[in-house]
Amino acid sequence: MKTLYDVQQLLKSYGTIVYLGDRESDIAMMMLELDELDQAGVLEKKQYDSAKIILAYELQQSRKG
Numbered sequence: 001m002k003t004l005y006d007v008q009q010l011l012k013s014y015g016t017i018v019y020l021g022d023r024e025s026d027i028a029m030m031m032l033e034l035d036e037l038d039q040a041g042v043l044e045k046k047q048y049d050s051a052k053i054i055l056a057y058e059l060q061q062s063r064k065g
Helices: 004-015 023-039 047-063
Strands: none
Touching: 004 023, 004 047, 023 047
């Protein structure tokens, strides 16, 4: 997993599609969805960690402008 698209595809594989119309809100909601999947024990630790790092980076880039 290397891109935001990869994270979207991971979430999609679990039936979650996030589109709120605002990039920062989309990324924040994806983070929440990842947390829920992690708490449910569905994701492997490596998947979860990689996805969170990608989302944190994308959120930072989005806020830079």
